[in-house]
Amino acid sequence: MKAYDETDLALSFQALGADYDVRVPILLSDGTRSLGRLEEGKMALAGGKLGAKPTSVFFPQMDLVFQQKGTNVRMQAPPSKPLMVVGLTAQDADCLAFLDRFFSTNFKDDLYRQKRMNSAVVVLSGKCGRDGEMLRLSSGNCDLELVFDGDRYLALAHSQTGKAMAEKMKGGLETDEISLGRLQRESKALPDDELKLLQRASSLLLDNKVPEDFWVDISNRCIACTACNLACPTCNCFDVFDWKCGDSCVNRYRLWDSCQLDGFMREASGHNPMGTEALRTRRRIHHKLAADVIRWGQMGCFLCGRCDEVCPTGIGIKAVSREMVEKYG
Amino acid sequence: MSITVEKQADLKDPQEALYRPLLCKMVSVKELTPTEKLFRLERLDGRPFGHRPGQFVQVSIPGIGEAPISVSSSPSRGSYLELGVRRTGVLTGALHEMIQPGDVIGFRGPFGTYFDVDAMKGRDLILISGGCGLAPMRALIQYIEDHRDQYGKVTILYGAKSPIDILYKDELAQWVTSTQLNCQYTVDDVPEGTCWDANVGLITQLIPPLDIDPARSLAVIVGPPIMYRFVLQELKKKNLPINQIIVSLERYMKCGVGKCGHCTIEHLYCCMDGPVFWLNDVINLAGAL
């Protein structure tokens, strides 16, 4: 296997740019790390998960659905080059797999899939978290994984696409697998108390052990900023709206929506099945920890940690689960 | 005995077509009440819509948006599609105001589950609808009329707010006089000065006098949210088991295909797993009824 330093990687990504529209973590002007093209800023691989959800590459906040001129409907064209996204964490890759499944099951969401099809996903793991913190290794649900050993990135191809990519990469030193083995062991030894907490909360919800009062109390602290939804890589809700783009020309867009808003489910009659803050707060947590378990056989939260970071009042899914488990076992 | 989701024939290549409105022509517009109109649509390519009673279509008007509207006509009546639409807001308002016979509009669908007419075969049917709920129910009633010999006793109960709100007045009169059907209707209120010699009172009052054989009956309920609880109470008194009751639920819908999330009831998507549900599948879900 090969190990790359950052310079090698930058050159490699540039080379892969022939086949892909490459997005890597870059440093924005104030130090925020975000997905961008190589020419848009200094590459910043290390530093842990990105603030914005990386799934937004395939499912952006606002996206054109189609343009209609008279009776002629033109759907959004697929990207001219497939996307390559570098910088997901192992948790992000789990989220992406969940979203893939969601958008591809039953009716297939062409808008998402035309961006996702043929794309390449590169996970960063190992000692490249904030201040060198150890990040969990992926379960292999990505094309390529770059595992940082504190010095270099070990390249692990998990798919045919990944193998093809690895072949096109530049530089790199041939190394043995000893350090990878060590990192894998370290990754396995990472604490799993958060997952246990979530599973505990999930079973409390499935067993109907959380009373309405709990949700009233939490929802009193929610300012309906919608960030928990907007930041979550597995959240998929959207609204649709039309904008005129000239005489008899209309663009239809979709736009991230949030179940924390009263209008999300309010019906034309004014009736609202989720008409209280408590019901909406319950839904945010219950949907991920219980409803998804029933529908998809797995929780819809993979502990990426974003909702707890972006919630201005400290009621992300981990915080709520903790309170729930403290109160009800 | 859950109804499976069937994808529409037209979505052979769903990669391309999920959100693309297809075109259809408004063939005729008829006023039903001061706030409701009946629209008849035909596809531009002349093909059938492939709809079944209980399903809905997403009606699309460019620049305005989309709204889910129940199919109000049975496929057994022809390849056209009829929609009974109440004027409530932007899109329904545009349908009422702007769209003339001959105009071309968009649609997606039909989507959603349908009334399981096979499961109903040989059964006594109690078809209960309130307000706008008669729109989808009409499609079912038409279907049953056209296949009358396959079903047992058929009872139709309908409740409207007041005499002027009654939908499909002509057909209702036919159903009432038909020897094949037992049809009764009622209004909540009669404004002063209105001539009215039929029932007055809530629809729930029509249920107790019915002679229901719980073993061979099947009930279908479609109506405004608050109707369900009271009607179900009455049916319970008649010992009708919940796995012999079908309900059609409405939610705020955007995509109609299980993607936008607006219509969820716990783990179910009303647009895709519904709108037609067996009662036992939803009765224990928070916020379903």
Add this chain to the structure above:
Amino acid sequence: MKRVLTTCTYCGVGCGFYLVSNDEGQLVGVEASREHPVAQGQLCVKGWNAFQFVQHPDRLKQPLIRRNGQLSPAFWDESMKTIAGRLKEIQRKHGNDSIAFFASAKTSNEENYLMMKLARAVFKTNNVDHCARLCHASTVVGLAQMFGSGAMTNSISCVEQADCILVIGSNTTEQHPLIGSRIVKAVRKGAKLIVADNRKIRLARLAGLHIRHRNGTDVALLNSMMNVIIREGLENKEFIADRTEKYEEFRKVVEKYPPEKGASICGVTAEEIVQAARIYAQAKNAMIVYSMGITQHTHGVDNVRSCGNLAMLTGNYGRPGVGVNPLRGQNNVQGACDMGALPNVFSGYQAVTDAAIRQKFEKAWGVEGLPDTPGLAVTTALDAAAEGKLKALYIMGENPMMSDPDQNHVRKALENLEFLAVQDIFETPTTQLAHVVLPATSWAEKDGTFTSTERRVQRIRTAIEPVGESRPDWRILCDVAMLAGYGGMKYDSPKEILDEVASVTPSYGGITFERIGQFGLQWPCPNKEHAGTPILHVGKFTRGKGVFAAVDYRPSVELPDDEYPYVLSTGRIYFHYHTGTMTRRSKLLDREERFPFVEVNENDARRLKIRDRQWVCVSTRRGEVKAQARVADVVPPGVLFMPFHFEEGAANVLTINALDPEAKIPEFKVCAAAIRSTP
């Protein structure tokens, strides 16, 4: 994909975030700045949706000129010449003070500075003002007199350091969400929260004590609290002796307000007042947070003074977690005031009546004879227009038809003008009355600075190309000045304008584009070495000693009677912003509240047979509007609350044009109204 760091265009909290645009130059989203000191990767719902309205198809894309009574498309050249020509002509005919200029709290510091320069240097009038008149004029007057500075004394980060927070007349989680969220967190960490507000706002649900005093009785409430504090010896004697003056006069007035008296005026119990006084006075660090519930009264300045008194009495100044913190509403209302878009001061609150100051500006601007008497305020300018004394009005980015009290009066005033020019990004009820309408760029299409409520001067940056033919306000103003024959307003960029601001404004002396960098600088920042001032009045008040103000309670002007038995209060809601031009064009925000509404107490509603979401008629002596009833226990019985965002149900048809004598702020918070269901 492009990401440009900028500052939120909505409220005064001043969150920083990235505007995201795609390869086609269309804005497609917002990304948080994890490093921004205020936002810290978080935003409120308006911030997350702030990109939405920018490229809305309704944007004004070309200038309009009124021809034969109709506004019709025109060229820039012609429009600019018309404006400069008409203004000059009216100036010649009717004198300098026949023209007034409205700057805007939505536009940048640079643009506000230019607007006031245009008024003063080019047209020689002090008739320049902006909508701060309608929100925090009382603060600027009141706090400046008492302490020498009319701004938030502390920083947003201080909220979580307070042991007690008194929130009075501020629905913080809705109007300043990211300050509200800090209050929520402070409470979770153990801070004591007192909410004095008669609406049951979110914070009231978390508060240890919720006082629902009658609208407009704040002076009585605060005086009674201070009466208790003095009676129980809880005042900070040392602080009073060392750092304040006029204490005795103040004490004598407060003596007249024992809690029982306060209680009967306010409609609360004496016990609640005593409790509030004790909680506040006994806290180690107690902070007051207030907003328009304090300022928008005919006794707004007195309300502000009472807040100032309370904090002085207990020595809560000049350290983290304390202070008197007026939360400024608009993104740049602080900056527009700082820039001197006010009738009585130049930038940095330098009085026009001071000859030395005038001389300084005359020299800097290369002009002579700057006017020396304070000019007309927004409110009084409209009165003057209605009376025919004001002939021309130049409005940049304001919508007085919707934002000012008594819409019929405003319409009459604007229709009475010989010439009205309006710069805006959307068509509004105000542009509809204009003779010339100029399409301006939004905040996403230009460079400049905003000053947030915590006095933080921050950058906005060009994220996309201007929509249509729109031009940034600063360029338009420079061109008007030039066409009017003034050569001193030529700049290549807003950066140069800010440099000029720094050279004539002591509190902005050290503030430049370079120094602001990514995270801003808090004024006062007198020189290029100064790191900015997060907390004011440390060790000593800006003016030296703090002055106690002896204020008596005065009732509001129009109280309920048999004909109009309800108190109508107006304000904003979470999802909308001011006159709604932007938020009502943002899909999600608009979806949340699509209709004008009025909050009614459930008991009143039951008696009046009004159901939730039913359409009702609300009327006052000024007019009548339709709105949807929101029946709940948010407002107490006898009170109605209406937001003013909705053109089709404009609350300001109803409000009263009664002004605070000093601040000229209208009494938006109290008037008498009636309500009935619509047929």
